[in-house]
Amino acid sequence: MRKPLYGLMAEFATPDQLVHAAETAHHEGYRKMDAYSPLPIEELHHAMHIPNSPLPRFVLAGGILGCIGGFGLLYWISAIAYPLNVGGRPYNSWPAFIPITFETTVLLAGLTTLATLVFLCGFPMPYHPVFNVPRFKLASRDRFFLCIEAEDPKFDLKRTRQFLETLHPHEISEVET
């Protein structure tokens, strides 16, 4: 028995062809699809109408948390938990707290960046159906791939294949799940 299909994958030789293919596929009404490339291609985001990444908002939240948390810790140490009177100087000597507050801000924002990136990409993901295509290995070298997924309501094995052929790919392969 044949395994259910994940999608149809077309291989291209240049970034321009991939951008063109993604644009046309989006125009045709395909939505459940993804493009794979060995380097970032800005036009692809526009062609596939990928929304802006929400990552910076998480990073901002992480940074604010680090800032308030860092300053709060220093304030709590110096004014509440372990107040030391040094020549009558104020316990909340905030200018002296700035360097560490800055460092904790960057630390938390940076760790949030990594965590958010891993989370948004769904990593770690050791298995993915696209790896079943033998030539997909080249997606990390010099080839460009467009995969239209079977979940897409417009997906029809025969018609989607015909559509992909109009884009003059190097090869079209069926992606098993």
Added chain:
Amino acid sequence: MEKVDTTAAPAVQTGPDPVVGPGHNYATVTDKIAAVPLEVGWPRFWIVGFTITFGIVMMFLATVAWLVLRGVGIWGINIPVGWGFDIINFVWWIGIGHAGTLISAILLLLKQQWRMSISRFAEAMTLFAVACAFMYPTFHTGRPWLAYWLLPYPNTMSMWPQPRSPLLWDVFAVSTYGTISLVFWYVGLIPDLATMRDKAKNKITQILYGMLALGWRGSARHWNHYEIASLVLAGMSTPLVLSVHTVVSFDFAVGLIPGWHATIFPPYFVAGAIYSGFAMVLTLAIPLRHWYKMQDFITMKHIDNMCKVMLATGLIVAYGYFMEAFMAWYSGNLWEMFMFKNRTTGPYGWAYWSLILFNVTIPQVLWSKKARANVPLVFVVSLVINIGMWLERFVIIVTSLHRDFLPSSWGMYYPTKYDWSMYIGTIGLFLCLMYVFVRLLPAISIFEVRTILPKPEKGGSH
């Protein structure tokens, strides 16, 4: 990173000094860089170099073992010079690390394409330099097994560290710097680890690289997140790297010792850090490109640009030396004036004048285009600057401490053989880690080099 522009002309510079050698495309770049860990194997220079540096690491471990058994008394530090080689080397290593972050973060924000092929190993250099730097304050505590007392945590002694002290700022600055550098380096590695996974020849390497690559498949949606993550990390690392050496300089500037208590210290230290860091990048890049035949990726353009950065930062450092002299005179302060006189003509005068020779005089040869094109000469100049920047920290720390306010408490500082074996030991550790790094990971960022190549023609790149 630069995005591929599908409408404009090829992004790569053409002409006599390209940033990537001629005739390369996505496939050749990938194959050539990935071959170093996957196919080149164990060349003789690697085995010889690794063996020697690993031997030095063993010497380092023996020194540290003796240090832990006997205490910091085996070093030459004592009153009045309580900060000897440990703090000199700490500042030296931290400074070296700064070039890696500068190349990967600041030059990324400035869209400098030539950074692409040197950023990866410069960042690795940052990590290893921070690791070496970390050793010194840790062992200088005398009881390194209690070094965690530096961190604020609830404890049975009900005591907390002093947040008004620059030494605690240092703990946070250096540990944040180390952590964020590691995150930045790892995020930059992910797409290349996927390349290594896909090119691996056997199952074990495939699984190992595959686990590290987290399942990266070059999806457009992932690149979308990835690009903004890199940019955000670069944006954070830029002020971070400036803050780290600023805080290191506060260790001195916040103190009242003549020669330390100066407002010029933060910018002067940051410029010095970048100066020594670029010198170390050149010291490493020149043999690397020669041994692994990477002249196509680390071109004369890179060497030329790095020489120019050294020239610029070297002049800032020279201005710092001049200002120190000027302020000593202009302040009218007896102790500041004596400090400067003692620094230049006292018992450590030789160190001051060698530092001026190494950091200010000799690097001026880089004004000449011919000199910048002479690779062996550039290599020698980079070594000279490394030594010069080490002498700078020696001069700042030792000459200020050994004769401060009271002549009755003057003294001399002599490093012992353990000071030297620990210093040479960290150099061995640093180089040994670099050997391991170039053997296991792509030393040049493959996907970033792809982005600066000319776009392939239709149907090409087979």
